[in-house]
Amino acid sequence: MRGASKAANTLPRGRKPFEHPRATRALLIGYAGFALLSATFFLWSEPYTGVFQYASVAFYIAAAAISLLVGLLLARGSGGLRRTVIGFEILLIPLQLATSVRSNVPLIGVVLSIAILVLLRPAFPKLSKQSRKFFLTLHVGLAVSWLGAATAMAVLSVTGLVTEVTNCATTPMPSCTYSTWRS
Numbered sequence: 001m002r003g004a005s006k007a008a009n010t011l012p013r014g015r016k017p018f019e020h021p022r023a024t025r026a027l028l029i030g031y032a033g034f035a036l037l038s039a040t041f042f043l044w045s046e047p048y049t050g051v052f053q054y055a056s057v058a059f060y061i062a063a064a065a066i067s068l069l070v071g072l073l074l075a076r077g078s079g080g081l082r083r084t085v086i087g088f089e090i091l092l093i094p095l096q097l098a099t100s101v102r103s104n105v106p107l108i109g110v111v112l113s114i115a116i117l118v119l120l121r122p123a124f125p126k127l128s129k130q131s132r133k134f135f136l137t138l139h140v141g142l143a144v145s146w147l148g149a150a151t152a153m154a155v156l157s158v159t160g161l162v163t164e165v166t167n168c169a170t171t172p173m174p175s176c177t178y179s180t181w182r183s
Contacts, residue, residue: 020119021074027119028071028085031112035064041105056099063092063109086122089113 039060042053070085092113100106127135 024085024116024119025071025074027112027116028067028074031109031116032064032068032071034109034112035060035067038105038109039064041103042099045103052102059095059099082120086117086120089117089120090122 039057042056042060045053066088070081070088073081074085093110096106096109096113100110
């Protein structure tokens with residue numbers, strides 16, 4: 001009898017149990033409410049105009065609909081939805097950071113998405129040695145180039161601030177503005 005109950009409680013290899021379904025469902029539904037509030041904020045907010053405003057509104061309405069749908073499906077006990085929710089939340093975090101350029105309101109959504117991910121405890125497969133080397137090289141290269149661009153902007157800004165020559169003081173500023181919005 002003991003062996004039968006132990007075998008029934010084991011999961012297939014590599015699968016983790018879905019430990020906090022109620023808390024995850026509550027956060028998903030809470031995120032849906034937050035996303036609808038954010039959509040109204042973006043719709044009526046002054047600094048957001050044009051394409052950025054409408055793209056942000058459409059993004060948050062879609063995120064609210066998907067979060068609400070997934071949260072309600074989790075209420076039925078759909079265990080196979082875990083990977084979908086993890087992928088959705090991993091996609092949401094950088095998209096929300098992109099909409100937080102002009103306001104800090106979307107950062108609340110980032111915190112909610114991270115909390116949902118923490119509750120789901122995603123497990124990623126181990127990379128091969130070649131893949132690890134590639135991604136480490138890519139990471140170091142991007143970090144160094146980002147630091148190089150930031151250093152160049154700082155040098156140009158300090159040069160513009162401390163120089164007495166009018167032409168030299170105003171010349172670096174367009175390049176700083178260009179590199180800030182393009183990087």
